[in-house]
Amino acid sequence: MTAEIITLDRGPLAADVVRATAEQHGVCVRPFTMEVTDRADGSTRYVGVPCGSTVESVCLPCARKARALRMTQCREGWHLTAEPVTVVADPSPEQLALMERRADLVAEYQTAVGADADDLREEIRSLDDELHQLGVRGRLLSPDASPKRAPTRSTKRRQDAPNLPRRKVERRTVGREYAGGFRPSMFVTLTCDSYGPVRDDGTPVNPDRYDYRRAARDAVHFASLVDRWWQNLRRVVGWDVQYFATVEPQRRVAPHLHAAVRGSISHEVLRQVTAATYLQVWWPPHDEPIYSDRLPVWVDGRFVDPDTRQPLTPWGDALDQVQAPAHVATFGAQVHSKGILGGSEEAGRHIGYLTKYLTKATGEVIEAHTERQRQHHDRLHAELAITPCSPRCAVWLLYGIQPLGANSRTTLGHCRARAHRRTTLGLPGRRVLVSRKWSGKTLADHRQDRKAFVTQALAAVGIVKPEPDRSQETWHKVKPGDLSVPPRVHLLMHAISERIRWRAEYDAALLAADVSATPPLAA
Structure with a gap:
């Protein structure tokens, strides 16, 4: 006699209803709580600041806003007809x-x-x-960084790489206009080289002969290889080519690049530049780890051998001893390029394709569905775990080299960078690569444009929102355990109420604008 399974019909939790309501109205579901103090009267209030996540599984409203902003950025810069003007602000x-x-x-x-x-x-x-x-571009040197030494390196092109013509790069970013007023631009896709035959699901036909070491190193240095490709392209075509690109994984988990390129470039030139582009990684050899079971120890401000107590070779000294590149990265032979006209339906489709996966975490894009795929990902991750990702990578300790910035808190042989994570499998941290002169605006500028549009629409119907005086306020994060901080659900409910009111005002403004734009009926 089988036991009967009784299912109880339970209603949803209140927190789930609040989250669903927030998502419906575009309100951040996991805001940071900030304490705002008015320096004039000493009053304090608590404000929920959007988390700004770009992943839908973390915060759906913030991720969709981020994707919409990127789509706007891509659209505004792709088919510009005039040179963008970049204004550098004074330090605040x-x-x-x-x-x-x-x-x-x-x-x-x-x-x-x-x-x-x-x-x-x-x-x-x-x-x-x-x-x-706060908007400061560039990074300052680390306090323990030693002056850069320039090891002697050959600047001659490799004999196995074809030569490229070189022109002086003009100070223009806008492409050529053809007869009839057409100013086409390009959509380009670049892929990594082959590491062995693969099946339709992206797994190797013969895993034992698949070159996992080269696949791991190509993934780590992919962003630098892409930078070299843009440099070569500009030198060949003779003008400052601008781009909006996204990096995504293929089925075989190798990274590939989709790029919107401003201006028209011949398909043959794109293929030539791709075939001639390579990246030589002038790093110390790192083929076989020296330490595995016994690891170096930290003694008197440096790492030493656990048995002999001899200090490991500092990064700078190891770099001076390099006689040949540790790795040479190249692109695959497959190059896809297509001309796109601005304002066309095709341009809109490609913008959507460029930003399609920006709201998903890398691990969600390259998720393994079969045991064969899981084994393929495991082997690639195992190789990435012993592949250094930067001069500061703690993995260098496995090869007897003390990386830059090492200290007593350095985890021996383990680096927290994205390149070594099982969920990213070597993909670079930045999923979006945008050239500096793409639209002449930063993401903050695009957000301000959107805010100015809404403000203008409301002002047209007499709704004026006063700008708060931030100079008289002090903002800081709340302290853990502060009992005066309202629960997050209260912040969400307040934000939902505000968003409903703002939306009603905006819809009324749009309706009034449509009515005023409608011509009067004939008498």
């Missing part, structure tokens, strides 16, 4: 204050030792991240 008082604080910390770091030096280094890196978030 907050940026200047942070830079002064950084200078003081670097001065303290020069005389600090041990754990104090490690703490100061982390604080300096935190300041650098904060400066970057």
